[in-house]
Amino acid sequence: xxxxxxxxxxxxxxxxxxINTLExxxxxxxxxxxxGVFSEIPDEYKKLTLIDYEDKLIIPGMVDMHIHAPxxxxxxxxxxxxxxxxxxxxxxxxxxxxxDLVYAEKAYSIFAEALKNGATTRAVIFATRHRYATxxxxxxxxxxxxxxxxxxxxxxxxxxxxxxxDSALMSAYNxxxxxxxxxxxxxxxKPILTPRFIPCCTDQLMEELRQIQMTYGIPVQSHLSESPxxxxxxxxxxxxxxFYGDVYDEYDMFxxxxxxxxxxxxxxxxxxxxxxxxVELMRENGVFIAHCPASNMNLSSGIAPIRKYIEKNMKxxxxxxxxxxxxxxxxxxxxxxxxxSKMYWRYVDMESKPITFAEAFYMATIGGGEFFGKVGSFxxxxxxDAIVLDDENLVHPQELNLEERLERAxxxxxxxxxxxxxxxxxxxxx
Amino acid sequence: xxxxxxxxxxxxxxxxxxINTLExxxxxxxxxxxxGVFSEIPDEYKKLTLIDYEDKLIIPGMVDMHIHAPxxxxxxxxxxxxxxxxxxxxxxxxxxxxxDLVYAEKAYSIFAEALKNGATTRAVIFATRHRYATxxxxxxxxxxxxxxxxxxxxxxxxxxxxxxxDSALMSAYNxxxxxxxxxxxxxxxKPILTPRFIPCCTDQLMEELRQIQMTYGIPVQSHLSESPxxxxxxxxxxxxxxFYGDVYDEYDMFxxxxxxxxxxxxxxxxxxxxxxxxVELMRENGVFIAHCPASNMNLSSGIAPIRKYIEKNMKxxxxxxxxxxxxxxxxxxxxxxxxxSKMYWRYVDMESKPITFAEAFYMATIGGGEFFGKVGSFxxxxxxDAIVLDDENLVHPQELNLEERLERAxxxxxxxxxxxxxxxxxxxxx
Numbered sequence: 050x051x052x053x054x055x056x057x058x059x060x061x062x063x064x065x066x067x068i069n070t071l072e073x074x075x076x077x078x079x080x081x082x083x084x085g086v087f088s089e090i091p092d093e094y095k096k097l098t099l100i101d102y103e104d105k106l107i108i109p110g111m112v113d114m115h116i117h118a119p120x121x122x123x124x125x126x127x128x129x130x131x132x133x134x135x136x137x138x139x140x141x142x143x144x145x146x147x148x149d150l151v152y153a154e155k156a157y158s159i160f161a162e163a164l165k166n167g168a169t170t171r172a173v174i175f176a177t178r179h180r181y182a183t184x185x186x187x188x189x190x191x192x193x194x195x196x197x198x199x200x201x202x203x204x205x206x207x208x209x210x211x212x213x214x215d216s217a218l219m220s221a222y223n224x225x226x227x228x229x230x231x232x233x234x235x236x237x238x239k240p241i242l243t244p245r246f247i248p249c250c251t252d253q254l255m256e257e258l259r260q261i262q263m264t265y266g267i268p269v270q271s272h273l274s275e276s277p278x279x280x281x282x283x284x285x286x287x288x289x290x291x292f293y294g295d296v297y298d299e300y301d302m303f304x305x306x307x308x309x310x311x312x313x314x315x316x317x318x319x320x321x322x323x324x325x326x327x328v329e330l331m332r333e334n335g336v337f338i339a340h341c342p343a344s345n346m347n348l349s350s351g352i353a354p355i356r357k358y359i360e361k362n363m364k365x366x367x368x369x370x371x372x373x374x375x376x377x378x379x380x381x382x383x384x385x386x387x388x389x390s391k392m393y394w395r396y397v398d399m400e401s402k403p404i405t406f407a408e409a410f411y412m413a414t415i416g417g418g419e420f421f422g423k424v425g426s427f428x429x430x431x432x433x434d435a436i437v438l439d440d441e442n443l444v445h446p447q448e449l450n451l452e453e454r455l456e457r458a459x460x461x462x463x464x465x466x467x468x469x470x471x472x473x474x475x476x477x478x479x
Numbered sequence: 480x481x482x483x484x485x486x487x488x489x490x491x492x493x494x495x496x497x498i499n500t501l502e503x504x505x506x507x508x509x510x511x512x513x514x515g516v517f518s519e520i521p522d523e524y525k526k527l528t529l530i531d532y533e534d535k536l537i538i539p540g541m542v543d544m545h546i547h548a549p550x551x552x553x554x555x556x557x558x559x560x561x562x563x564x565x566x567x568x569x570x571x572x573x574x575x576x577x578x579d580l581v582y583a584e585k586a587y588s589i590f591a592e593a594l595k596n597g598a599t600t601r602a603v604i605f606a607t608r609h610r611y612a613t614x615x616x617x618x619x620x621x622x623x624x625x626x627x628x629x630x631x632x633x634x635x636x637x638x639x640x641x642x643x644x645d646s647a648l649m650s651a652y653n654x655x656x657x658x659x660x661x662x663x664x665x666x667x668x669k670p671i672l673t674p675r676f677i678p679c680c681t682d683q684l685m686e687e688l689r690q691i692q693m694t695y696g697i698p699v700q701s702h703l704s705e706s707p708x709x710x711x712x713x714x715x716x717x718x719x720x721x722f723y724g725d726v727y728d729e730y731d732m733f734x735x736x737x738x739x740x741x742x743x744x745x746x747x748x749x750x751x752x753x754x755x756x757x758v759e760l761m762r763e764n765g766v767f768i769a770h771c772p773a774s775n776m777n778l779s780s781g782i783a784p785i786r787k788y789i790e791k792n793m794k795x796x797x798x799x800x801x802x803x804x805x806x807x808x809x810x811x812x813x814x815x816x817x818x819x820s821k822m823y824w825r826y827v828d829m830e831s832k833p834i835t836f837a838e839a840f841y842m843a844t845i846g847g848g849e850f851f852g853k854v855g856s857f858x859x860x861x862x863x864d865a866i867v868l869d870d871e872n873l874v875h876p877q878e879l880n881l882e883e884r885l886e887r888a889x890x891x892x893x894x895x896x897x898x899x900x901x902x903x904x905x906x907x908x909x
Contacts, residue, residue, distance in 0.1 A: 122876050125890030126883045128817065129835045143877070156876035346818040349833060351825050375814070375890040384805070387558065388776040392819070395781050396826045403779060405559050446552050446586035447573070453556045460555030460805040466896065 051081040051475040054094060057102035057437065059086050060455045061109050061427045062411040065359070070451035075099075076107060078433040081475025085429040102437050102470070106455060109425050110170025110434030110473060111379035111464075112417030114339035115270070115318040115368025117175040118186055118199075119144050119153075121160040125375040132276045132348045132373075137209075140372075144177045145211045153182035154189075161189040168464035169379055170434040170473040171196045171421050173270055173316055173339070173368075175243055178202040178214055180223040180230075187231055191238040194471075194478035196421065196434075200243025200270055201227045205254045213249075221257035228265055237474065239267070246272040247283045247296050259300040268314035268420075269302040270339075274327065275319035276350040294327040294336075304334025316420060318368055319344075320358075321351040328361070337364040337420050340412065342385035344373030352393040355386065356401035359408065366417020367409070380464045383409040406456050437470040438463055481511040481905040484524060487532035487867065489516050490885045491539050491857045492841040495789070500881035505529075506537060508863040511905025515859040532867050532900070536885060539855050540600025540864030540903060541809035541894075542847030544769035545700070545748040545798025547605040548616055548629075549574050549583075551590040555805040562706040562778045562803075567639075570802070574607045575641045583612035584619075591619040598894035599809055600864040600903040601626045601851050603700055603746055603769070603798075605673055608632040608644055610653040610660075617661060621668045624901075624908035626851065626864075630673025630700055631657045633688060637678045651687035658695055667904065669697070676702040677713045677726050689730040698744035698850075699732040700769075704757065705749035706780040724757040724766075734764025746850060748798055749774075750788075751781040758791070767794040767850050770842065772815035774803030782823040785816065786831035789838065796847020797839070810894045813839040836886050867900040868893055 054077050063069040069086070077084040077094050084094065120140060127139045147153045164172060174190070174197055176183040183201040190197045201224060205214045214220040228240050242262050244250045250258075262269060274280055274293050283293045290296045294317070297303040304315045316337040323331070331338065340353050358365050367382040368374070374382070383406070390404040418425025424432050440458050449457070458467065471478040484507050493499040499516070507514040507524050514524065550570060557569045577583045594602060604620070604627055606613035613631040620627045631654060635644045644650040658670050672692055674680045680688075692699060704710055704723050713723045720726045724747070727733040734745045746767040753761070761768065770783050788795050797812040798804070804812070813836070820834040848855025854862050870888050879887070888897065901908040 123883075125887040126879075128814075128886065128890065129833070146877070152876060159874050159876060343818075346821055349821040349825055352822065384558075388773075389822070391776055391779040392782065392822055392826075395779055396822075403559070444589050446582060446589060447576070449556075453553075456558065457555040460558065462892070462895075465892075 050477055052079050052097055054090060054097050054099045055102060055107055055435065056099060057105045057107040058451050059107045059427060060451060062407070062415050062425070065411050066405070066407055068407045068410060068452065068455065070455065072451055076427045076435070078475050081433055083427045083429060083431045083433050086427050105469060106438040106440065106458060107435055108438065108455070109414040109427065110436050110471065111168040111413050112366055112421070112425060113169045113172040113369050113377070113379055114316055114337065114366035114417040114420065115341055116172055116371050116377060118157055118160045119147055119177045120372035121163065121377070122156050124372040128347050128375065131278070132350060133278055135348060141209045141212050145209060147177040147179045147182040148211070150181055150185060153179070153185045157186045157189050161193045163377060164195055165193040165478065167377055168436050168468060169195065169377065170436070170471065171418065171424060173198045173241065173420065174200065175270070176201055178204050178212065178220070180227045183227060184230060187235060187238045191235045194237070194473055194476060196237040196473050198239050198241035198268065198270070200241040202243050202245050203254055203258060204245040204249035205251050207248045217251050217254035217257050220254050221261060224258070224261055228267070242267055242269045242302065244271050244302065246279070247286065247293065248279065255296070255300040259302065262302055262313060263306065263309070270316045271297065271302070271318070273317035273320050274323045275321055276348065277322060280322055292324045292327040294323065294330055298330060303330065304336040314420065318370060319350065319353065321345055321353045328358070332361050332363050335364060337366060339368035340365055340386060341368040341370035341374055342382060342389040343375060344370035346389065347375060348373050352389045352397065354393065354398070354401060355390055355404055364416070364419060365412050366420065367413045378462060378464050379413050380459045380462055383413050384460050386412065410459070433472060433475040435472045436468050438467050439469045440467060442467070480907055482509050482527055484508070484520060484527050484529045485532060485537055485865065486529060487535045487537040488881050489537045489857060490881060492837070492845050492855070495841050496835070496837055498837045498840060498882065498885065500885065502881055506857045506865070508905050511863055513857045513859060513861045513863050516857050535899060536868040536870065536888060537865055538868065538885070539844040539857065540866055540901070541598040541843050542796055542851070542855060543599045543602040543799050543807070543809055544746055544767065544796035544847040544850065545771055545800050546602055546807060547801055548587055548590045549577055549607045550802035551593065551807070552586050554802040558777050558805065561708070562780060563708055565778060571639045571642050575639060577607040577609045577612040578641070580611055580615060583609070583615045587616045587619050591623045593807060594625055595623040595908065597807055598866050598898060599625065599807065600866070600901065601848065601854060603628045603671065603850065604630065605700070606631055608634050608642065608650070610657045613657060614660060617665060617668045621665045624667070624903055624906060626667040626903050628669050628671035628698065628700070630671040632673045632675050633684055634675040634679035635681050635684045647681050647683035647687050650684050651691060654688070654691055658697070672697055672699045672732065674701050674732065676709070677723065678709065678716065685726070685730040689732065692732055692743060693736065693739070700746045701727060701732070701748070703747035703750050704752045706778065707752060710752055722754045722757040724753065724760055728760060733760065734766040744850065748800060749780065749783065751775055751783045758788070762791050762793050765794060767796060769798035770795055770816060771798040771800035771804055772812060772819045773805060774800035776815070776819065777805060778803050782819045782827065784823065784828070784831060785820055785834055794846070794849060795842050796850065797843045808892060808894050809843050810889045810892055813843050813889050816842065840889070863902060863905040865902040866898050869897050869899045872897070
């Protein structure tokens with residue numbers, strides 16, 4: 050079913066600063082794409098199936114720009130540590146387990162089920178370095194109905210022995226194998242090249258990945274300038290690079306292949322401590338920023354200067370970063386983004402105005418959605434992702450307008466138990 | 480039913496830094512008080528009723544040291560404003576409505592029902608300045624089974640005309656009337672003197688409240704050093720006082736009556752920007768701090784220096800501060816307290832180590848519980864407040880120990896739909 054009409058209270062971003070809220074309106078989906086929102090059904094669409102969601106809210110699906118599937122199992126635990134300790138003591142030992150496909154199937158099934166039930170319709174996902182476990186995850190994501198990028202991780206140093214790949218060549222070999230295995234296998238699940246981060250990737254591995262990227266033209270995801278300790282380590286490892294992102298750029302995995310002058314679609318998680326030059330290169334090259342406020346708090350990393358990125362008109366989406374972030378809810382990421390921006394204003398830069406609800410909502414939908422194409426809006430031509438929210442159980446004594454209901458639904462986490470229907474790419478998921 | 484035994488996985492603070500986690504153990508309640516936790520039932524208690532909660536977690540009830548009942552209706556809305564604007568544009572107009580007892584009954588019923596269903600067993604509550612509506616709230620809280628302090632607010636300036644009381648004398652008169660009305664009426668619901676904050680209370684009103692406090696010996700709650708703008712305003716209004724808290728102290732509502740050398744049990748919400756002298760006086764006088772991290776983020780107030788307060792061995796509990804805070808969950812306040820302490824460490828003072836999970840859990844239970852007496856633990860002699868948590872639906876692929884299950888339950892907000900039973904003061908609430 051890719052042609053239909055939904056009726057209800059429709060909310061979506063009008064632009065980066067404002068939200069459209071339309072009571073009792075119709076959003077029309079034809080061939081998986083929106084034809085726009087109407088107060089009455091235009092004649093040409095009157096024969097389409099109408100689903101009436103009555104007083105419920107219909108909003109675009111959420112886009113999670115950064116989530117680690119194998120870390121879902123230990124979300125909300127061991128949160129008293131900083132990034133590097135947390136990686137070594139908990140994350141790497143847990144990720145080792147995904148060598149075992151039985152374990153991978155069990156754990157990834159829980160992950161896929163959770164994402165299916167939540168507000169997220171699109172996600173950019175880290176798996177582990179294990180090729181076959183990554184394919185298990187991709188099978189499950191395809192079944193879930195979500196539209197995702199999934200990356201087999203590449204890492205050949207600075208992890209536990211069991212987790213490091215044997216060599217740069219083995220890592221490349223397995224990456225080729227993985228991409229070829231899944232070639233043409235899925236409709237909604239695509240591969241993304243995933244060097245874990247510079248500390249875990251030798252120069253040789255980066256060069257291999259550069260070649261793979263050029264061969265297949267697939268997008269890239271990684272981590273960037275998350276935490277001061279990590280950045281110092283990168284500087285130690287790569288003393289000749291001007292800044293952290295410059296290393297990715299040297300291997301043509303930072304938005305652009307300079308030699309061939311082609312786009313290399315790239316998303317970098319965090320960007321908390323990016324230098325001016327790094328920011329400038331991200332902007333020039335159109336690198337997407339996955340802003341992960343909960344993770345940046347939990348791991349004591351810091352607060353990304355999102356107001357600055359917005360003013361520079363950069364590409365920004367939100368990430369849950371499970372399990373640095375403890376929740377896979379992008380509703381939660383919206384409110385976290387607002388909250389940390391207020392602390393940034395208060396403690397770091399009083400010129401950086403806090404992010405508004407409308408701005409954070411935009412990042413969670415169209416902002417991240419752009420990584421997938423025209424996604425995150427009900428304007429004509431956008432791919433049709435939607436969730437239907439029932440806020441009836443959030444009883445209130447006063448009149449509420451639609452703006453208030455939307456803000457409240459997000460702040461109170463109505464995605465946990467208030468979603469009544471979900472659509473991705475014009476397909477009803479449930 | 481005040482004599483019984485609960486069996487399950489029992490978790491509670493061992494001290495300020497550690498949590499006891501006891502699998503398959505027994506906690507015994509006699510006459511509403513804990514007799515302690517045992518691995519086997521001592522002979523003398525073998526005849527008591529046993530309730531077996533199997534693999535569930537049994538933890539102390541949460542204590543909310545600061546919540547505004549009339550603001551519950553608009554929690555999670557209009558969060559793009561700072562404190563003073565938020566008060567004038569949303570809070571005061573909403574609170575005006577509580578002149579109408581029909582509205583008050585409707586709104587407060589929703590509030591009481593929510594608190595009853597959540598993890599909170601004890602709360603210190605602001606009502607509005609309306610005497611009769613406050614009594615409506617107290618009736619509802621008594622019915623809920625929670626054990627609470629409820630305050631009719633005093634305010635005779637700097638609000639909307641409809642919300643300000645007509646004069647200091649009228650405010651005092653209504654406060655006397657209120658206290659006398661409810662005298663002896665409730666078992667679990669007690670009055671607390673509630674000057675809103677210095678900007679809303681004239682000198683004359685403060686003097687009247689001082690007299691009322693001395694007459695009845697009831698505790699005091701108010702706000703302190705929440706936001707720089709508010710503090711500047713207090714300095715403007717009271718130029719001769721050394722610091723904000725000094726004004727409360729001048730009227731003997733800051734932990735102590737100096738003249739009579741008596742204790743005046745006092746809780747002050749926020750204490751984000753307290754000066755060294757203010758902190759020292761709070762410490763000396765035993766003033767409780769209600770730490771409200773979500774509110775302090777939402778209203779861009781700042782981050783309270785909780786590590787410093789802990790090191791000074793001060794009295795600290797957690798507050799949801801609905802609707803400055805958008806959620807009434809003290810589970811959420813625990814994780815918020817940890818998160819903001821990490822940002823404080825990162826941006827304000829690297830000598831202030833982040834708060835650990837165990838420390839925040841202590842504040843949420845024994846820390847705030849001390850305001851009510853011996854509350855917040857299962858050690859012998861503590862009043863018996865407990866919640867039973869079912870984390871079965873939080874599926875996981877790996878083995879988890881009890882520490883991990885507890886931390887996860889709190890981080891993932893299991894208080895929203897995972898509470899299976901609740902006890903306050905030895906009484907089963909549901």
